[in-house]
Amino acid sequence: MRLANRVQQLPPYLFVEISRKIAAKRAEGKRVVSFGIGDPDVPTPTPVLERLAEASRDLPNHRYPETEGLPEFRRAVADWYGSRFGAALDPATEVMSLIGAKEGIGHIALGLLDPGDIALQPDPGYPVYNVGTLFAGAEPHWMPLLEENGWLPDLDAIPAAVAERARVLWINYPNNPTGAVAPLEFFERAVAFAKLHDIVLLHDACYTEVAYDGYRPVSMLQVPGAKDVGIEFHSLSKSYNMTGWRLGMAAGNPEVIRALFLVKSNIDSGVAQAVQQMGIRALETPDEDVDLRNQRYQVRRDRVIDALAGLGLRVTPPKASLYVWAPVPPGHTSATFATAILDDLDIVVTPGSSYGVHGEGYIRLYLTLADEDLDEGVRRLASWKLPDPKATG
Ligand SMILES: Cc1ncc(COP(=O)(O)O)c(C=O)c1O
Numbered sequence: 001m002r003l004a005n006r007v008q009q010l011p012p013y014l015f016v017e018i019s020r021k022i023a024a025k026r027a028e029g030k031r032v033v034s035f036g037i038g039d040p041d042v043p044t045p046t047p048v049l050e051r052l053a054e055a056s057r058d059l060p061n062h063r064y065p066e067t068e069g070l071p072e073f074r075r076a077v078a079d080w081y082g083s084r085f086g087a088a089l090d091p092a093t094e095v096m097s098l099i100g101a102k103e104g105i106g107h108i109a110l111g112l113l114d115p116g117d118i119a120l121q122p123d124p125g126y127p128v129y130n131v132g133t134l135f136a137g138a139e140p141h142w143m144p145l146l147e148e149n150g151w152l153p154d155l156d157a158i159p160a161a162v163a164e165r166a167r168v169l170w171i172n173y174p175n176n177p178t179g180a181v182a183p184l185e186f187f188e189r190a191v192a193f194a195k196l197h198d199i200v201l202l203h204d205a206c207y208t209e210v211a212y213d214g215y216r217p218v219s220m221l222q223v224p225g226a227k228d229v230g231i232e233f234h235s236l237s238k239s240y241n242m243t244g245w246r247l248g249m250a251a252g253n254p255e256v257i258r259a260l261f262l263v264k265s266n267i268d269s270g271v272a273q274a275v276q277q278m279g280i281r282a283l284e285t286p287d288e289d290v291d292l293r294n295q296r297y298q299v300r301r302d303r304v305i306d307a308l309a310g311l312g313l314r315v316t317p318p319k320a321s322l323y324v325w326a327p328v329p330p331g332h333t334s335a336t337f338a339t340a341i342l343d344d345l346d347i348v349v350t351p352g353s354s355y356g357v358h359g360e361g362y363i364r365l366y367l368t369l370a371d372e373d374l375d376e377g378v379r380r381l382a383s384w385k386l387p388d389p390k391a392t393g
Helices: 017-028 046-056 071-085 101-112 126-133 162-164 186-197 254-265 272-282 287-310 332-346 371-382
Strands: 096-097 118-123 137-142 167-172 198-204 230-236 248-252 321-328 362-366
Touching: 017 332, 046 272, 071 096, 071 101, 071 248, 071 272, 096 101, 096 254, 101 126, 101 167, 101 198, 101 230, 101 248, 101 254, 118 162, 126 137, 137 362, 162 167, 162 186, 167 186, 230 254, 248 254, 287 321, 287 371, 332 362, 332 371
Parallel strands: 118 137, 118 167, 167 198, 198 230
Antiparallel strands: 096 248, 230 248, 321 362
């Protein structure tokens, strides 16, 4: 059977070898500790689950939802954007529900890109931006994210001929995989760049509610005029520990929202209404509850960073996101170091090179594992003697 070029051109699934090794270790009865999987171990808040129980008995919720989402959910999103970021949104035309942000991020390319168009994408970056670009038959132009630039793309370095053909610019702060945050001035520059070149600005803001040390990440929609040029993708997955329920939202420019609607209404039938009602309840979560959850992650962040410091690895504590992005020791690549950690310690970390060539030289550790696994992982790292790079291949 011949598969479409579209799927054959996809980059190979990067965790195949790691998954094989994990399975082999588990088969030997070894306890593998994974810092590789980004799925909150903290449960969905109880009031949100109670709302689902009620909503599941409501007959209209047994029927097809509307693609764009329940008016009440869109209103709740607009209200949340207003109170959290001071951003004004018309729930009727500027907000849409998504089956998780990933779904919208993948689909928007089909509404905005044609073959021959360019998408400006971060390297390293969340892989779904590029998958959408490839599925639409368009081309990526990679913007390196470098430590010396605070992991922000240098928009001035984009060649004029590329900017001319570019139709979309992807940005993502708090960032996966680097954990970096962006100040409002960066969003102002991105909005100005998008305006100048007539490019749609697409901001993936999924981690704004996971932040530490009192830091409050900003939204692109706080920039005056941002709504003229683009939309923001957001998600309830990480904000309220709801990955399994699949609920996200797109907010911003009504034409871009309409492009997404045209794609989605021809492919899916929207988010289960009972899940959107959970979302309405989740968006009412008091700040204190979100802060308490973040404090748990912050303790984990600090313990992981201490353990890595014990190995001589210099790590900047992230102000937000669920990631610790650590440089590998001299002489190692991302892959040799991740392999050494797996072989010697039965610990899974993700090689930074999986997220793009500029991720080389780093590993990523996720903070969503259970506390007892974190204890065990930190204990193993603390007792480890760094291997000679030549001995690992
Ligand atoms: C940067 C980024 N964007 C989007 C998503 C997808 O979020 P959702 O669960 O809402 O689909 C993730 C998930 O890990 C992510 O890391």
